[in-house]
Amino acid sequence: MWPDKEAEIDYLNFGYMVDMVVDIATNRDLSPSTIGLYGDWGSGKSSLMKLAQKKIEEKNTEIGDEKDSIKTLCIEFNGWLFEGYEDTKTSLCGVILDALADEKRFSKEITDYAKTLIKKIDFNKILGKGIKYGLDFFLTGGIGALTDLTLSSVLSTIKTNVSEVQAKDLEEILNKFKKDDKTRTEIKNFREEFKQLLQKSNVENIVVFIDELDRCLPDTVLEVFEAMRLFLFVEGMSFVIGADERLIQYSIKSKYKEVPGNNLDIGKEYLEKVIQYPLYIPQLTRAEVNQYLACLLLRETLTENQFKEILSIIYTLAPNQDFSMEQISDKAPDIAESCKKDMALARQISSVLAPSINGNPRQCKRFLNTLYMRLKLAKARNVALDKNILAKLMLAEYFNPEFFKAVTKPENRELFKAFEKGEELNDDNPFAVWKEKDWVKKWMQNGTRLDEEKLDKYVYFADVKNRYGQSSLDMLSPTARKCYEQLVDGTEMNRNAALKLVDKLVPGEKAIIASEVFAVIENTSTINVEVLRSYTEFCIKAGMTEDALKKLMEQPVSKYNAVACGQLASFISNLSPDKATMFNDYLSTNPELKSTIERQARLNSIVSSNKK
Structure with a gap:
C-alpha cells in the first residue's frame, strides 16, 4: 500500500516544474521572491515542493558540511499546524530564525545573533491583532507610518475593506506604539537586522516552503502573507507557497469587502501583489493517470534498481504520450515480463478512473489503497478475489453506484451476461438503458470480463467497507x-x-x-x-x-x-x-x-x- 502523503520520488514526471521552482528560488538576482504553486486538492503540490527541496539540499551536500558553508537553506513551514496555538506571523519568523540558530550548521557568532533576534520577536506579537484585521497601511506606509496615525483615520481607512474591526483593540495597538519608542524602533529595525543576519551567515538564499495554507482560516492566510512582506522580504529570501488558488482568494474575499461600483476582484488583485511567479500544476491526462498508476504498482513489484529503469523511461515521455509495455520491452527487456500484470491493471483502471476524478493523483492513490485493503481483508477471511475484477467493480461502485447495484443484483446475473456478450437486449433487460451511456461503454471496454465469476463475495467486501472506516465519501x-x-x-x-x-x-x-x-x-x-x-x-x-x-x-x-x-x-x-x-x-x-x-x-x- 502507499502512504497518503507527499512523495520523494517523481512519479508524475514533474521534473521540469521542479527545475523551474529551484531556478527561481535560488536565483539571488530575483530575490526577494514569492512562487505560487497552484493546484487542486491532491494535485501534487506538496510532492512538488518536497522534490524541489530535495534537489536544493543535494546541491548543498556537494559543497560540504562545514559550518557556515550552506549556500541555500531550505525551511519548511506548515501554517495549519501552528493555527490556534500562537500568532502565525510570530511562528513563521521563529521557524526561520530557529533554522539560523542551529549550532550544528552555523558558527556561534551566527547562532547568537539569531537567538537575539528570536527574543525580539516578542515585540512583534503586539502586531498580532492589527494584522488580523488586515491593516493595509502596514503594507503601504510601513511600521513608521503608525506615528502619524490616529484611531479615527485608521478606522476610516479600513472600515470599507474589513468586515469587522474592534476599535478598542486598534486603539490599544496605536497607543502602544506612540508611547513606547523602544518597541517602535525595535520593530522598525527588525528587517534590517534580519538582513544583516543573512549577510553574516554567508547563506546566499533562504527558501521557505509554505504548505497547507489553503487549509487555514482567513486570518492565518493574511498573517502569513503580511509577515513575509513586513519582516522577511529581504534580498536572498524566497517563499514557495503551495495552495489552491481559489481557496486563498476566497480567504481574502472573506476578510475584505468588494469596493462598490468597482469591477476590482479583490481576491485576485491581492494575490497577484503577493505572488510574483505563479506556477499552475496541470491536471493529469488519461495517459498520465495510466503512467502514475503503473509507477505506484511497479514500485511495489520491482527492486529499487529495476524501478529506476522504469523511471528513466517515464522521464523521457512527452506530455500525453502513453507509457506502454512496448517501451519497457525495448528499453528494459530484462524486467518486461515482471511488469505485464501491473501494466495491464493500470491501463484497465485508468481508462475509467481518469475522467471520473479529473486526473487527481491523490484519488488515484486512494483508489489503489482501497483495492489492496479489500484484497488483504478477503485473504484474511480465506476468500480469493480476482484483482482485476475487483478493480472493475470498484470503479462502478465509486463512480456509478446505480450501475454497480444493477450489475451485482443476483437476479440480474444472467441478464448482465447477455449484456457483456454484446447480445441484442430487449426492453425487459435492465441493462438496455445503460448500453448507450459513455461511462458504461468505457467500463465495458476495459479488458476484464466478469463472465461466470460469483459476485457475492465482492459485494460482501464492498458493503463491509464502512466497518473499516471507509466509504464512498472518502473518495x-x-x-x-x-x-x-x-x-x-x-x-x-x-x-x-x-x-x-x-x-x-x-x-x-x-x-x-x-x-x-x-x-x-x-x-x-x-x-x-x-x-x-x-x-x-x-x-x-x-x-x-x-x-x-x-x-x-x-x-x-x-x-x-x-x-x-x-x-x-x-x-x-x-x-x-x-x-x-x-x-x-x-x-x-x-x-x-x-x-x-x-x-x-x-x-x-x-x-x-x-x-x-
Whole structure:
C-alpha cells in the first residue's frame, strides 16, 4: 500500500516544474521572491515542493558540511499546524530564525545573533491583532507610518475593506506604539537586522516552503502573507507557497469587502501583489493517470534498481504520450515480463478512473489503497478475489453506484451476461438503458470480463467497507465533501451554498453525492422532506433527473406525505411531460396524496392560462 502523503520520488514526471521552482528560488538576482504553486486538492503540490527541496539540499551536500558553508537553506513551514496555538506571523519568523540558530550548521557568532533576534520577536506579537484585521497601511506606509496615525483615520481607512474591526483593540495597538519608542524602533529595525543576519551567515538564499495554507482560516492566510512582506522580504529570501488558488482568494474575499461600483476582484488583485511567479500544476491526462498508476504498482513489484529503469523511461515521455509495455520491452527487456500484470491493471483502471476524478493523483492513490485493503481483508477471511475484477467493480461502485447495484443484483446475473456478450437486449433487460451511456461503454471496454465469476463475495467486501472506516465519501475532494454535508444539513442556506459547488464537481463525485444523499432518504421510515428537496435540486443541477426519478419511484409510495409531495413540485416541473405524468400516477396510488396532486395540477393549469 502507499502512504497518503507527499512523495520523494517523481512519479508524475514533474521534473521540469521542479527545475523551474529551484531556478527561481535560488536565483539571488530575483530575490526577494514569492512562487505560487497552484493546484487542486491532491494535485501534487506538496510532492512538488518536497522534490524541489530535495534537489536544493543535494546541491548543498556537494559543497560540504562545514559550518557556515550552506549556500541555500531550505525551511519548511506548515501554517495549519501552528493555527490556534500562537500568532502565525510570530511562528513563521521563529521557524526561520530557529533554522539560523542551529549550532550544528552555523558558527556561534551566527547562532547568537539569531537567538537575539528570536527574543525580539516578542515585540512583534503586539502586531498580532492589527494584522488580523488586515491593516493595509502596514503594507503601504510601513511600521513608521503608525506615528502619524490616529484611531479615527485608521478606522476610516479600513472600515470599507474589513468586515469587522474592534476599535478598542486598534486603539490599544496605536497607543502602544506612540508611547513606547523602544518597541517602535525595535520593530522598525527588525528587517534590517534580519538582513544583516543573512549577510553574516554567508547563506546566499533562504527558501521557505509554505504548505497547507489553503487549509487555514482567513486570518492565518493574511498573517502569513503580511509577515513575509513586513519582516522577511529581504534580498536572498524566497517563499514557495503551495495552495489552491481559489481557496486563498476566497480567504481574502472573506476578510475584505468588494469596493462598490468597482469591477476590482479583490481576491485576485491581492494575490497577484503577493505572488510574483505563479506556477499552475496541470491536471493529469488519461495517459498520465495510466503512467502514475503503473509507477505506484511497479514500485511495489520491482527492486529499487529495476524501478529506476522504469523511471528513466517515464522521464523521457512527452506530455500525453502513453507509457506502454512496448517501451519497457525495448528499453528494459530484462524486467518486461515482471511488469505485464501491473501494466495491464493500470491501463484497465485508468481508462475509467481518469475522467471520473479529473486526473487527481491523490484519488488515484486512494483508489489503489482501497483495492489492496479489500484484497488483504478477503485473504484474511480465506476468500480469493480476482484483482482485476475487483478493480472493475470498484470503479462502478465509486463512480456509478446505480450501475454497480444493477450489475451485482443476483437476479440480474444472467441478464448482465447477455449484456457483456454484446447480445441484442430487449426492453425487459435492465441493462438496455445503460448500453448507450459513455461511462458504461468505457467500463465495458476495459479488458476484464466478469463472465461466470460469483459476485457475492465482492459485494460482501464492498458493503463491509464502512466497518473499516471507509466509504464512498472518502473518495470525495474537500469541495465535494462540503457539498454533500451542506445538502444533508437540509437548511435553505446550506442547500443554496451546496448547489453553487455543483459545477466544480467531476462526474464521479456527482454520482457519489447523489447516492449518499439518497441513502439518507432511503434509510428512514418517513421521508426527510428537507433532504428530499436537497436531493432533487442537486440532481436537477447535476443533470441527473432521470436517475433521481428512478430512485424516487423505487421507494414505497406510503413513505411520501403531502409535504413531501409539495417539495417534489419543482422536480416534477423539470421532467418531460410523459415522465411527469408517470411520476404523478405513481404518487397518486397513495390515496392521501391523490387530492394534493389533483389540486397542484389545477393550480398549474391556472398559472399556465394566466401566462397566455
